[in-house]
Amino acid sequence: MLHKKTFLFAGLSAALWGMAILPAQAAVVASIKPLGFIASAIADGVTPTEVLLPDGASEHDYSLRPSDVKRLQGADLVVWVGPEMEAFMQKSVGQLPAQKQLTLAMLDGVKPLLMKGSDEDDHDHGGHDASEQKRDDDHHHGEYNMHIWLSPEIARLSAVAIHDKLVELIPAKKAQLDANLQHFESALSRTDKQVGTVLAPLKGKGYFVFHDAYGYFEKHYGLTPSGHFTVNPEIQPGAQRLHEIRTQLVEHKAVCVFAEPQFRPAVIHAVARGTSVRSGTLDPLGIEVAPGKDSYMQFLTGLANQYASCLKGD
Numbered sequence: 001m002l003h004k005k006t007f008l009f010a011g012l013s014a015a016l017w018g019m020a021i022l023p024a025q026a027a028v029v030a031s032i033k034p035l036g037f038i039a040s041a042i043a044d045g046v047t048p049t050e051v052l053l054p055d056g057a058s059e060h061d062y063s064l065r066p067s068d069v070k071r072l073q074g075a076d077l078v079v080w081v082g083p084e085m086e087a088f089m090q091k092s093v094g095q096l097p098a099q100k101q102l103t104l105a106m107l108d109g110v111k112p113l114l115m116k117g118s119d120e121d122d123h124d125h126g127g128h129d130a131s132e133q134k135r136d137d138d139h140h141h142g143e144y145n146m147h148i149w150l151s152p153e154i155a156r157l158s159a160v161a162i163h164d165k166l167v168e169l170i171p172a173k174k175a176q177l178d179a180n181l182q183h184f185e186s187a188l189s190r191t192d193k194q195v196g197t198v199l200a201p202l203k204g205k206g207y208f209v210f211h212d213a214y215g216y217f218e219k220h221y222g223l224t225p226s227g228h229f230t231v232n233p234e235i236q237p238g239a240q241r242l243h244e245i246r247t248q249l250v251e252h253k254a255v256c257v258f259a260e261p262q263f264r265p266a267v268i269h270a271v272a273r274g275t276s277v278r279s280g281t282l283d284p285l286g287i288e289v290a291p292g293k294d295s296y297m298q299f300l301t302g303l304a305n306q307y308a309s310c311l312k313g314d
């Protein structure tokens with residue numbers, strides 16, 4: 001027992017000591033991983049990039065930990081979509097000086113590209129239990145669809161804005177930042193063409209998603225979703241709700257229904273059971289992608305392959 005206690009104490013003091021010598025801040029802190037992909041491409045070789053939202057957390061209802069607040073306070077630049085997406089950051093970002101924050105949804109070039117949120121669909125508002133209703137409310141508190149990182153066009157504008165901010169903050173690194181932006185833009189335009197080629201044969205195929213997130217990507221590449229269902233990813237929907245969903249799937253002749261990595265397989269299987277609809281997975285936050293210079297391109301390519309692997313074939 002005594003031995004164990006000593007061991008524990010030694011471990012604890014090492015942990016404390018370790019914390020004290022770790023760098024207290026990253027230069028660029030991005031709210032969510034895909035923005036981290038863009039920021040790390042531009043900041044590559046200049047300054048480190050960190051991502052605030054842990055893998056598996058929701059961009060709609062995260063709560064900042066005290067260490068997150070410290071990270072935001074210590075950042076040289078915070079990159080986020082804006083209060084209609086990451087509401088959990090609003091207070092912390094509001095306390096930062098203007099030159100240390102970049103609100104992508106507010107950029108002059110981005111504002112005219114914002115798509116309306118799809119509140120209008122009628123097949124989404126019957127038979128919810130309380131938790132589903134809450135998710136739905138979380139999703140539709142804004143007028144616009146704020147999943148703007150799924151637009152290659154807005155991603156490019158975001159890269160330019162991050163570049164411009166970093167040049168202001170670190171003028172000595174302008175040449176490197178310029179080269180990084182140029183690399184990003186040409187890699188993005190190549191990837192955009194490749195993804196277009198992968199997705200072109202899938203136009204006209206109907207499908208449903210479980211998250212009203214993909215509008216920008218779908219519009220850009222001409223995909224034709226039939227709609228979305230709001231479903232709690234952890235709880236199997238009740239019999240009535242399942243019946244409604246399956247009826248929609250059959251009526252729209254949907255080929256696929258797409259869940260996300262956080263969904264329990266049982267929930268997905270319950271939805272598709274008894275229909276010929278295939279199920280697939282979309283990863284809108286790039287959980288599977290490691291941050292790096294070309295990670296945004298890998299993210300887009302991965303998403304395209306996720307659509308294609310379910311929608312192609314008959």
Ligand SMILES: [Zn+2]
Pocket residue numbers: 059060147211212213
């Ligand atoms: Zn979302």
